[in-house]
Amino acid sequence: MSKALQVAALENGTVIDHIPPEQLFKVVSLLRLQYLNNRITIGNNLGSRKMGSKGIIKISDKFFEEDEINRIALVAPKVKLNIIRNYEVIEKKRVTLPDVLTGIVKCNNPKCITNNEPMKTKFDVIDKDRVILQCKYCEIKTDKEEIILSKGK
């Protein structure tokens, strides 16, 4: 493989690296990137020594709040974040699930109030390692495999 960069370098902003290719568009959706006006470069199925193939997202002039960026731990817990200022990586971070997820995940219980009222869902993350969520309202638990992202903006 040539030494050339697969995606152009960033002056200021956030790079989300090592995204599993099948989760890339979920990450886009969780961060609501489709609503941002910033310059965004998305690459997918790029070569990676560690992962075989990976996705990467570079967002210019965007620095996420902890709670905002940590959401992606739901679908891609092993991503790496690089915070760039003036072409330099000034911080490397990992994501960890927040204690509470608001408006991100759909409750799977059809009889839950959140599926019947115009309202945001709210989940307590009761097990961060195994990713087990509990609806704050109907109290039903959702395992990692059952997680469905909500459609809200």
Added chain:
Amino acid sequence: MKPRSLVNIEDYDKEDILRIIETTEKFKKNPNRSLLKGKVCATLFFEPSTRTRLSFETAINRLEGRIVGFSDTATSSATKGESLRDTIMMVSNYTDLIIMRHHLEGSARYASEISQVPIINAGDGSNQHPTQTMLDIFSIYETQQTLENLTITIVGDLKYGRAVHSLIEGLSHFKPTFNFVAPDELKIPKKHKLFCDKKSIKYREFTNFSPEAINEADILYMTRVQRERFTDLMEYEKVKNIYVLRNDMLADSRENLKVLHPLPRVKEISPDVDDNPKAYYFEQARNGVYTRQAVICDLIGIDVES
């Protein structure tokens, strides 16, 4: 600041439970007091439940409070498509307290986030019904004069019965021992067993309604085995008569044993038990009024003198 509400029995810690019991005793001695004079309480029954509604309304009437509300959605604006949020916003502007029952799970928690006045959850789908748990716990206390170190045998539908799940949570502060008696299809769910393990609560499981489970109990808590809960009706036919309590089965039970049931009863307690002094389910239902008086006054912040 949001007012305190009672949505889930876990909203009450040990101290809260003991305080409500103490107040309930005062109301049982003298239920007619003018403590709610000048107050308006709402009973919003989006789903009908005559027994629960009458119990709450009796509690309020005996305290000389006034009541507004509806007893089913046919007479409420919910049929016009109004959101729960709007209904609660409106009613919490009018009243001092809202008692609500709703078929959707989590509705009371949501209402408590919106409301400016306390919410009492009188049942949200199959989720929670905390005043039922409080009246159960009060009846246990009243008959045993303690809540500590009791052996409670719970019989019937332990899988879906919300009264059972909340009772386990409510009693968890008091070092109980549980005997769970249920057919395989209606066994106590794993999460409740894990809860017991976490709290170091001893329990045993039985699939037969054995004399042992009855004779070592201080409280025998019976519940209904409902036909509609079974996917295999053959299975229902097999077990429907196993979990029926007859008077002769109480012959070797403890002196202090009392039989409780959240009611309505169908066939699981034979009528010949009714005359046994150990039968306590009708008195237990009566305690519902006093318990609800205590919960209402506690949430509104009214002191109750003895």
